[in-house]
Amino acid sequence: MKLNIKNKFTTHLPADANLENSRRQVTEACFSYVTPKQTSHPELLHVSPEMRDNLGLTEDDVTSEEFLKVVTGNKVLENTTPYAMCYAGHQFGNWAGQLGDGRAINLFEVEHNKKNWVVQLKGAGETPYSRTADGLAVLRSSIREYLCSEAMHHLGVPTTRALSLALTGDKVLRDVMYNGNPDYEKGAIVSRVSPSFLRFGSYEVFAARQDHKNLKTVVDFTIQEHFPHLGAPSKATYIQFFDEVCTRTLEMIIHWQRVGFVHGVMNTDNMSILGLTIDYGPYGWLEGFDFGWTPNTTDSQHKRYRYGNQPNMGLWNLYQLANALYPLIEDAKAMEAVLEKYTTDFELQSLKMMRSKLGLQLENASDISLVKDLEDVLQLTETDMTIFFRNLSNFKNDSSSDGLSIVQEAFYNPTDLSDKIRQQWHGWFERYAERLLAESILHSERKSVMDTVNPKYVLRNYMAQLAIDKADHGDYTLIDELFQLLKHPYAEQPEHQQWFTKRPEWARHKVGCSMLSCSS
Template sequence: MTMNLNIRDKFNKALPADPIKDNYRRQVSEACFSYATPKQTAKPEMLHVSDDMLESLGLSEADAKSDSFLKVFTGNAILPNTKPYAMCYGGHQFGNWAGQLGDGRAINLFEIEQDNKNWALQLKGAGETPYSRTADGLAVLRSSIREYLCSEAMFHLGVPTTRALSLALSGDQVLRDVMYDGNTAYEKGAIVCRTAESFLRFGNYQIFAARQDEEHLKQLVDYTIKHHFPDIGEPSKVSYIEFFKQVTQRTLEMIIHWQRVGFVHGVMNTDNMSILGLTIDYGPYGWLEGYEYGWTPNTTDRQNKRYRYGNQPNMGLWNLIQLANAIYPLIGDAAPLEAILNQYKSDFESGSLNMMRSKLGLEITDEKDQILIQELEDNLHLTETDMTIFFRNLANFEKETPSKGLEVIHDAFYKPDEVTGNIETRWITWFENYSERLQKEACSDNERKGKMNVVNPKCVLRNYMAQLAIDDADKGNYHLIDELFQMLKKPYDEQPEYQKWFAKRPDWARHKVGCSMLSCSS
């Protein structure tokens, strides 16, 4: 092995392991993880590597082209003195306690320290673990492209997220039922190496609480504070309360960023909630095309829409309540936890208001801003209006000519001929109010445009874009993966060479599988 990695494993050295070494499905108790060896693949092929992550991990382009890199990050070789493992956790799925879940298709390779930062690296789709239940632990190219592109895109958007190092083909064929309708088919197998400071989830703590295993719950919380919240101090009731407060704040910040860019996670189960406030597990996610509070990309959630765009802040709170219940035994006092949860509600209201102010280029606080924003959000629901294009083009609005407001945002409407009568009147009124409000700001139109364009992206990873890359990849053409990857590195820049992507979702994508609704199948 030629790669020079500064490996500093902590999780699998400091915490209790499952004593059973055999890899078969089972309930794992009194352990934070089980050792698991990645599956050997038929014919691995590296498709793409993130140059940003290479640098962050202390690796070079030469490393990325090496045989060692290919083998390690497809699970075909294990670095000396490392012990891959799968985490044990539980979780609430769609509001119901599901018991033990765990890393069913993720295997953690090792941890790295680089530039005073910790990176845990894991392979998604590398084979079975004790937590795979009835699944095969594998992943397909379709979902792997989506995860690889989106995690890196979210990072460049400024959204707290896990990252991705590499995307590879396994060379194996994987059987999947894309829409859970009985139509199974073989697809190309793939493996993503994803990385984060830690992959700990709410569910890691919940599983011990559900089993009334306070000893190991305390051990895991103490470990988390020591390695990921070191400023909190030594374990105590006070530090546990502060730990929960910081997790709550990070979760809120993450969700406000989601709302800002129009991202819908699609499956906010507690096992998909990072203890570090990172966007984790890119499954049936989606980006708002038309601005719609009630939209969800998840076919499983089509009826109840629990995880719809407008409900994500509420689901964040619901999940935090479950985490509070899990760590309550270490504190023994509900009042401070309830105070933090109540603060989440008020902090979301103020944080959301400030986020929307920034999207509108408003810096001076005005008591009528809430009304202006509410009227805008109501208008955006009157006829299908593309969220990304609307806010990006709104930056071109000139406060002295409110009558041209509709002209400025015209391209955002999917059916511009609907903008007549009452709809047109309401928009005209809103632009007049917006113009009046902008008169109170000290900056010029051009200065405001610059500020708006750093919070309102020009490009996001729309589902149809990812699907085009997937369709090409299925045919053996991987060029579009790189084109989208490079564009999404600079989502706030104009990038005229990628102007074709600054467009509304095409009609063919409105109901196409992978473009409008997605399943959890990967």
């Protein structure tokens, strides 16, 4: 197994001088050296062919014993030094202090085809940042992360990636719902891959400790390695850097809103500096269109990270990053201008995104109210977001089109549509039909474009749960079926039509389908 190994992160950034793998506060360091935990009976369940190729590996490589050992932490490659990253963060709006990679261990960096990738194991054992946890992961959460990160990529959403999914052969004790009912589950490890795993908290930790020397070191490294087009580090460059991070963060969240994805735990330590979706925990896709929905039981009371609040939370997190970067910039007005631009850009980008979902290519002053009224009527009765927008492309702006019948499949309880709600729907479709007349495009062309924006298949929680239930009984076939399905989320795939359906009623209140904790 030949890899073009690079170690830029560990070469250019300060290391923890203490080599003991003990829980502690780590100061003046970006990372601590650690060794993954040996597992008793590792077994490879799945490998992403695309990520295999991105790293320059062959099919023979990933079927080798060496590959299995590396991606389960049982072998450390020569000239590599695994490490866990030090960072801090705000969790649910409160400053949490040092956090760090509690169950993630970075193995090495690989350069291939002029791209740099960090390869990381999630669930490979404790680190100095594990606090009271064991640093391990279970099959349940590992399947969810493995499938989702690759599915998001194929949806066109900026994301970290996944290389492999493996069993450890060990049992791990977990309390799924934090309700005092722990049980042993199958241990597993996901090999995650990203150009960088730096997150907002990587900068917050040094700012909070007033360690401006190392703050500058890590910011300069970030710019040189990941934003080289901005030029040499300077105060002006730092402002440009912050502006680009804001832009990338907003672009990512707009994509989340477009496909109905809810991250569930948008703490600052879960926000990538590259604007990538990172740390797939209690995530979920909207079933019924609902701005107030969150998949995270920990957030069920205040719903801080609900679907409709994700853009606001992106801005809140960027304010925390601004505070962290301020010692290097010392220009509050310039930074405030960047943050104000985020708000303006969100309004513009959100409307542009909704226009694309509706198949509107031209700008029209009436579009704001058309979108707002649609969002209002969608919430009058439980309406599946994915099915609604996918089927909407079948609507024609002529007398032969009955809007309600075209989207009927999206309603969970069609009989719940009162006469008043039906009238509102008919009124909206009349306005939509009139608006489409202003578009100089054939219906077939519009449908084709809309079907590249509105996915037919997303990883609904119940789908992941079915794969988990089968895997718990030793059947891993559904993992591959869903993996293959989600590689082409915008294609019709009639042979997989059974997955283009509303959440089944049995999944409405089932743990893992509607309720997820941070251990999920």
